[in-house]
Amino acid sequence: MASTLRLLLRPTPTRLHATALRRHASTFGYTQAKALIFSDYGQPSDVLKLHSHSISPVYGSEIVIKFLAAPINPADINQIEGVYPTKPAMTINLGTPTPAAVPGNEGVVEVVSVGANVKDFKPGDRAIMKHTAFGTWRTHALASDKNLLKIPEKFRDLGVVSAATVSVNPCTAYCMLKNFKPLEKGDWFIQNGGNSGVGRAAIQLGRLWGLKSVNVVRKRPEIDALKEELKALGADMVITEEELADRTFRKQMKELTGGKGLQLGLNCVGGKSATELIRHMGEGGHVVTYGAMAKQPLMVSASSLIFKDIHAHGFWVSRWSDANPEAKREMVEEIFGMIQRGEFKDVPVEKTVWNSETKEDVLKAAVAKSGQAYSGKKQVFVFEE
Amino acid sequence: MASTLRLLLRPTPTRLHATALRRHASTFGYTQAKALIFSDYGQPSDVLKLHSHSISPVYGSEIVIKFLAAPINPADINQIEGVYPTKPAMTINLGTPTPAAVPGNEGVVEVVSVGANVKDFKPGDRAIMKHTAFGTWRTHALASDKNLLKIPEKFRDLGVVSAATVSVNPCTAYCMLKNFKPLEKGDWFIQNGGNSGVGRAAIQLGRLWGLKSVNVVRKRPEIDALKEELKALGADMVITEEELADRTFRKQMKELTGGKGLQLGLNCVGGKSATELIRHMGEGGHVVTYGAMAKQPLMVSASSLIFKDIHAHGFWVSRWSDANPEAKREMVEEIFGMIQRGEFKDVPVEKTVWNSETKEDVLKAAVAKSGQAYSGKKQVFVFEE
Numbered sequence: 001m002a003s004t005l006r007l008l009l010r011p012t013p014t015r016l017h018a019t020a021l022r023r024h025a026s027t028f029g030y031t032q033a034k035a036l037i038f039s040d041y042g043q044p045s046d047v048l049k050l051h052s053h054s055i056s057p058v059y060g061s062e063i064v065i066k067f068l069a070a071p072i073n074p075a076d077i078n079q080i081e082g083v084y085p086t087k088p089a090m091t092i093n094l095g096t097p098t099p100a101a102v103p104g105n106e107g108v109v110e111v112v113s114v115g116a117n118v119k120d121f122k123p124g125d126r127a128i129m130k131h132t133a134f135g136t137w138r139t140h141a142l143a144s145d146k147n148l149l150k151i152p153e154k155f156r157d158l159g160v161v162s163a164a165t166v167s168v169n170p171c172t173a174y175c176m177l178k179n180f181k182p183l184e185k186g187d188w189f190i191q192n193g194g195n196s197g198v199g200r201a202a203i204q205l206g207r208l209w210g211l212k213s214v215n216v217v218r219k220r221p222e223i224d225a226l227k228e229e230l231k232a233l234g235a236d237m238v239i240t241e242e243e244l245a246d247r248t249f250r251k252q253m254k255e256l257t258g259g260k261g262l263q264l265g266l267n268c269v270g271g272k273s274a275t276e277l278i279r280h281m282g283e284g285g286h287v288v289t290y291g292a293m294a295k296q297p298l299m300v301s302a303s304s305l306i307f308k309d310i311h312a313h314g315f316w317v318s319r320w321s322d323a324n325p326e327a328k329r330e331m332v333e334e335i336f337g338m339i340q341r342g343e344f345k346d347v348p349v350e351k352t353v354w355n356s357e358t359k360e361d362v363l364k365a366a367v368a369k370s371g372q373a374y375s376g377k378k379q380v381f382v383f384e385e
Numbered sequence: 386m387a388s389t390l391r392l393l394l395r396p397t398p399t400r401l402h403a404t405a406l407r408r409h410a411s412t413f414g415y416t417q418a419k420a421l422i423f424s425d426y427g428q429p430s431d432v433l434k435l436h437s438h439s440i441s442p443v444y445g446s447e448i449v450i451k452f453l454a455a456p457i458n459p460a461d462i463n464q465i466e467g468v469y470p471t472k473p474a475m476t477i478n479l480g481t482p483t484p485a486a487v488p489g490n491e492g493v494v495e496v497v498s499v500g501a502n503v504k505d506f507k508p509g510d511r512a513i514m515k516h517t518a519f520g521t522w523r524t525h526a527l528a529s530d531k532n533l534l535k536i537p538e539k540f541r542d543l544g545v546v547s548a549a550t551v552s553v554n555p556c557t558a559y560c561m562l563k564n565f566k567p568l569e570k571g572d573w574f575i576q577n578g579g580n581s582g583v584g585r586a587a588i589q590l591g592r593l594w595g596l597k598s599v600n601v602v603r604k605r606p607e608i609d610a611l612k613e614e615l616k617a618l619g620a621d622m623v624i625t626e627e628e629l630a631d632r633t634f635r636k637q638m639k640e641l642t643g644g645k646g647l648q649l650g651l652n653c654v655g656g657k658s659a660t661e662l663i664r665h666m667g668e669g670g671h672v673v674t675y676g677a678m679a680k681q682p683l684m685v686s687a688s689s690l691i692f693k694d695i696h697a698h699g700f701w702v703s704r705w706s707d708a709n710p711e712a713k714r715e716m717v718e719e720i721f722g723m724i725q726r727g728e729f730k731d732v733p734v735e736k737t738v739w740n741s742e743t744k745e746d747v748l749k750a751a752v753a754k755s756g757q758a759y760s761g762k763k764q765v766f767v768f769e770e
Contacts, residue, residue: 085692270687292687299684302655302677305699307470312697314690 029057031064031112034356035138036363037100039090041082044367048080048103050360053095055142058115063143065127069164070107070136071349072370072379074291075318079103079133086318088133093142102135105318108163109141109148118145126151128167128332130325132318137363139354139383149329155336161380162339162346169197169347170335171328172290172317173205173266179320180313181264181286185210188236188257190280191266192216192273195226197347197378198290200233202266204344207234214253214262216244216277233345244276253280261285271296278304286311350377355384414442416449416497419741420523421748422485424475426467429752433465433488435745438479440527443500448528450512454549455492455521456734457755457764459676460703464488464518471703473518478527487520490703493548494526494533503530511536513552513717515710517703522748524739524768534714540721546765547724547731554582554732555720556713557675557702558590558651565698566649566671570595573621573642575665576651577601577658580611582732582763583675585618587651589729592619599638599647601629601662618730629661638665646670656681663689671696735762740769 033055038047058064078084080103090099111125121127127148129136134147151163176198183189189206193199194215206213215230217223219240227238243249253262261282267274268291278287278300287310289298304310321328338344352366363381370379418440423432443449463469465488475484496510506512512533514521519532536548561583568574574591578584579600591598600615602608604625612623628634638647646667652659653676663672663685672695674683689695706713723729737751748766755764 085688289687289690291691297684297686298690299682300697301682302674302699303470305674305683305697306676306701307699307704309699309701309704312685312690314687314692314694316691316694319692319694 031055031066031140032356033138033140035094035102035135035141036104036360036367037094037096037102038080039096039098039100041080041087044077044080044103045364048360048364048367050363051094051096051100055140058113058118058142060115061117061144062115063118063121063145063148064112064114064140065109065143065148066112066140067136067138067381067383068108068110068126069160069383070104070381071161071165071168072104072137072367072381073106073168074370075168076103076105076137077367077370079105086133088135102138102141104136104138105129105132105134106164106167107134107136108151108160109143111148112140120145121148121150126156126163128163130328131322137381139356149325149332151336152333155333155340158336158339159346160382161349161351163336164380165197165346165349165378166332166335166339167321167328168317170201170205170344171321171331172198172315173201174331174335175317175320176266176288176290176315177202177205177209177211177264179315180288180311181284183209183211183264186212187260187264188212188214188253188262189264189266190214190216190262190277191268192241192277193266193268193291193293194230194235194238196268196291198266198268200230200347201344203230203233203235204338208338208343212236212256214239216241216273241273241276244280250280257282264288266290267298269293270298274298275300278310281308281310284309286313288313288315290315290317348377349380351380351382353384354381416440416451416525417741418523418525419739420479420487420520420526421489421745421752422479422481422487423465424481424483424485426465426472429462429465429488430749433745433749433752435748436479436481436485438481440525443498443503443527445500446502446529447500448503448506448530448533449497449499449525450494450528450533451497451525452521452523452766452768453493453495453511454545454768455489455766456546456550456553457489457522457752457766458491458553459755460553461488461490461522462752462755464490471518473520487523487526489521489523490514490517490519491549491552492519492521493536493545494528496533497525505530506533506535511541511548513548515713516707522766524741534710534717536721537718540718540725543721543724544731545767546734546736548721549765550582550731550734550763551717551720551724552706552713553702555586555590555729556706556716557583557700558586559716559720560702560705561651561673561675561700562587562590562594562596562649564700565673565696566669568594568596568649571597572645572649573597573599573638573647574649574651575599575601575647575662576653577626577662578651578653578676578678579615579620579623581653581676583651583653585615585730585732588615588618588620589723593723593728597621597641599624599629601626601658626658626661629665635665642667649673651675652683654678655683659683660685663695666693666695669694671698673698673700675700675702733762734765736765736767738769739766 088101130149214237265287267289270292271294473486515534599622650672652674655677656679
């Protein structure tokens with residue numbers, strides 16, 4: 001909004017003399033920026049382009065930010081494909097011949113310069129995105145204080161990857177454990193996708209809050225190593241889908257929960273996996289869906305709903321964050337504290353360095369690698385000057 | 386429980402001299418009773434038997450009741466079949482050679498006589514069953530004040546059918562409209578099974594509370610007459626499943642709800658019908674399942690759960706009533722008031738008179754006719770002396 005207004009109110013470099021300006025950007029106080037952009041929805045490999053533009057000196061309540069790190073999340077890919085319910089705005093503010101959007105919802109930034117009317121930020125401050133759909137796959141951007149959630153000074157030493165990846169996975173896990181079925185210390189929850197980013201966050205938050213977790217993962221050659229890895233994070237039980245389906249599991253769970261059964265289930269798979277998960281829920285249990293790896297709906301029998309009093313919900317961290325900015329700020333700072341104290345570990349990541357020399361192909365390769373949603377390592381752009 | 390204790394504590398007529406006693410029952414203060422009973426789970430036509438026994442004079446805190454009316458509900462049939470999660474207790478208290486149970490969960494009774502310790506009931510009082518699974522398909526029974534919910538004197542003139550059928554259908558509709566998604570005057574809800582007992586109750590309660598209803602019914606030859614009938618009860622819209630699936634419905638609903646969409650859905654069908662219903666729910670809507678006519682699970686897409694924030698619940702009136710006896714009493718009296726003021730009509734019923742001469746075949750024929758769950762007329766036993 002702010003930058004649209006700006007285009008209307010005062011002279012700004014247009015596409016016609018953009019090249020000339022870019023050449024002498026620093027001379028005039030202009031910031032040289034690069035961004036991955038797309039003008040049409042489609043496969044990222046087809047539609048993403050690396051675009052150079054310049055950002056004019058800050059004015060009024062504007063803030064120029066430089067990105068430090070930005071992850072590639074499954075939702076980012078879905079937005080590029082045009083299959084996500086929210087879409088980043090297509091604008092001509094970046095000087096593209098046709099309206100274009102910058103993908104990326106999460107990221108951590110450093111403030112470069114602030115306009116005269118900016119009160120809450122100063123150059124050098126760090127921040128994460130306050131809302132989704134800002135467009136974080138870029139080196140620099142023009143923002144306002146409405147876009148930024150400042151990172152308190154005490155968390156300045158936090159790794160950029162931790163800061164860049166807190167808003168989606170850890171916050172999703174946090175809200176799902178807290179907002180649906182109140183659990184008491186010693187209560188058990190169950191989740192499929194135990195190895196996902198959210199899954200790993202839920203294991204750790206559960207451990208810190210005295211909750212016990214059953215983590216369902218897909219069978220794989222290195223299953224023993226994965227089980228050990230998740231147990232090291234605090235998982236109480238890591239089982240394959242086959243082990244979940246086994247009769248002994250139900251009996252074991254009944255004993256472990258003192259007859260109460262599993263009261264909360266987190267589901268990012270759907271289809272059969274979710275049916276199996278619900279089959280093991282205790283009376284009055286709540287199942288929260290946040291993903292659909294199997295691309296199949298949640299199926300709940302009428303008897304589960306009526307006689308077992310099972311409740312099904314969904315959780316969308318974007319909607320929640322946008323509706324609860326203050327609660328988000330508190331949650332993020334709580335998680336930052338856990339990370340700083342060494343109580344909470346990031347999901348394993350693979351970094352792609354992005355500097356002024358980085359070619360489009362390198363960036364697009366990272367996007368392609370992220371296709372393996374909810375498994376493998378999370379791809380993160382780490383920006384260097 | 387009370388009657389088991391009684392069997393142990395004092396002499397009582399046994400099966401051996403039952404015939405002799407029955408002949409002179411009134412002489413000795415014994416009550417002659419008949420009950421439909423079953424000793425094995427199975428098809429009602431195979432397992433139900435009409436059994437005669439006698440009830441000895443009241444003692445202590447006992448109450449002898451005679452039934453005035455008792456309906457045949459789908460859950461009663463499922464209990465006889467042994468496919469319902471709760472089962473009436475099999476006992477030898479009725480003097481049967483093997484343990485047997487009396488089916489029937491709903492009914493209205495008149496107090497015949499009370500023991501010396503009974504404070505809250507006197508002969509002539511009317512009551513409905515406080516809990517489910519009492520066994521209401523019988524002419525007389527031995528009860529205690531714990532089994533009975535007294536009907537206030539001001540509702541004494543209420544028809545016995547109204548009193549006998551308030552606990553399941555109207556209470557289910559009442560709770561589903563009140564307990565899940567708070568609706569405001571003018572809000573719309575949608576339900577399939579619009580012609581069911583619960584459906585008709587929901588239409589009328591909705592009308593009384595200023596809510597608007599979309600009622601989905603199955604296509605049938607006399608569809609126009611049914612539409613008029615439900616509209617006369619207060620239905621704002623009555624449509625077939627085909628009309629629901631039509632594109633124009635969604636547009637129409639969006640306009641009628643001012644963009645808010647349908648916020649509450651009541652589902653007694655499941656399968657495709659429920660999927661279609663959920664497809665038309667507005668953001669943040671809740672769907673409550675209370676039946677499964679299609680014998681298929683509820684299917685909810687991940688995007689409905691996550692992005693449309695749809696919540697799925699079940700409602701079981703038995704559990705709710707047993708957990709909330711005082712709230713049930715208040716609700717029943719509120720509905721009785723509506724009936725008395727002519728604001729609330731019973732579901733259409735077909736009565737089967739049950740007196741001392743009625744043969745087993747006649748009673749079993751009524752049970753067989755009730756098989757058409759959620760459609761046609763509700764079968765009700767009406768007792769005459």
